[in-house]
Amino acid sequence: MDDRGARRAPGRISLMCPAPRVRFAPSPTGHLHVGGARTALFNWLYARSQKGVFVLRIEDTDQERSTAASYAAILEGMRWLGLDWNEGPDVGGDHGPYLQSQRLDIYRQHLEQLAAAGLAYKCFCSAEDLQAREDEVKAAGGVWEGYDGHCRNLTADQIATAEAAGKPYAWRLRTPDEGMTFWYDIILDKLEFQNEVLVDRVIFKADGFPTYQFACVIDDHLMEISHVLRGDDHVSNTPFQLLIYQGLGWKPPKFGHMPMILGPDRKRLSKRHGATSVQEFQKQGILPAAMLNYLSLLGWSPGGNAKEVMTAREIIGKFSLKKVGSSPAAFDYDKLNHINGEHIKALDPGQKVQLALPLLAERGWALDPGWLVHGADSTEAYLGRVLGTLGNRFSSLLTLPDQIGFFFSEDFYVDQEAWTEHVGTEEAGTFLKALAAALEEGLALDQAHPAPAFEEVVRRCAEQQGVKAGQLIHPARVALTGQSRSAGIFDVMELVGLRRTIERLRKAAGSA
């Protein structure tokens, strides 16, 4: 094989250190899970920070479980996160094909090479045979420690007989009985395994497909992957794979095993904990930039007192494999939401409008041209003004509709508790009526008014009533917005418009 390929990779930065080639190799058997997303992200960050190459390879060697829908979902999830790849099934590249199901001949050739060297052998045990022997061992009070080597030393006659009988067979790797296999892991440092504990696992299935263990090694080598960064659930697979590299006479890549992501209770992260796939987070209003940012903080840290809220570019600038930790992290939905809020707040006004527009469309909300509103003549412009009054209160896509619904519809969300407390009293009714009358007298109904005009009337009215402005403002806020918390009340009045403001105050007063 030509190992100079790595040095031909684009964007090399040093003669001494060829640009790395890394890969994310998901199996298309479900959505892009946060664990997978984190693995993909760290590979991507490493590639981008080192001016290397990021390869996407699809490990679809499980015919039963691989689906086209999953393939599409994974690519979609990665695109949503903003993880782009230099080589992959959809974009091609010099090391394709990138779909393992299209590389069967390649695997077959290498299997033959191993078989010729006596390192792979045929195993005629059926799933039932294996299960029966396992049950037997367990029934005798023993522990099944993996394949028992049943077909390891079949004679030529035995093999011929089995083949003549048409018995299906798989291929297993013959692992050494003694010695040890070790490597220096980028994240976990030196790891070593006694070869004795390694079992002869299947490398080629009876259905003619290679197993993950085998295909992964062949592809990583042929695709000239320099660093294999994956979850630490693969640690125990590594010595076995190292033996395959060795059997084929190949130099293995560097390995880096990242700790897994756990649920808030430190158990395996599952649906029980809430969202686990990136598309679910998308539905929950999480911005891709925030998801990427949060995920980057799981197992990695910019260090010291550095800011944690970062853009992808900033993360790339600071990323280093050396700073990836080795202890598993619990997923914290609160912190994700906080980071999401920070990313929303950092958006410029135009971006916020674009972000919120689909939410209005979903509900059929738009600016009613019949309503007189000061300084906004289109839905977009109006939404811009609305979001402007919200300021930093806009920090979640999930709560936004309730926060702004009253600007677009008379059928808005009402917090019953707030209504009872602030509007449902006799005193509040009196104030609301007085305020409505004051507004009607003080301002021209056929005109749109800016916030200060409303403020002047409200404060004067409070004076006339002999109470502090707050006593009018609180009931008015609930009457206008349905809630006890909102943007500045005078801004609300301006954008709700005089006519509707008066209507809502009267309606609320009437319900007292």
Added chain:
RNA sequence: GUCCCCGUCGUCUAGUGGUUAGGACACCGCCCUUUCACGGCGGCAACACGGGUUCGAUCCCCGUCGGGGAUGCCA
């Protein structure tokens, strides 16, 4: 059972053979204020345990405990 990994506030983490063990989320209090949020200020809270090594261990070694992973013709 066996093998492997991990163990700093509740959570994410920084960090060092000698530090008042730092930051962030969450939580609590105060200020600001028409509410909430933001912001500002302050608070609560950690080196799992037991042995060593050492003048001195959170840091190095061993053990224990706890958590996670693997133990598939899944990946």
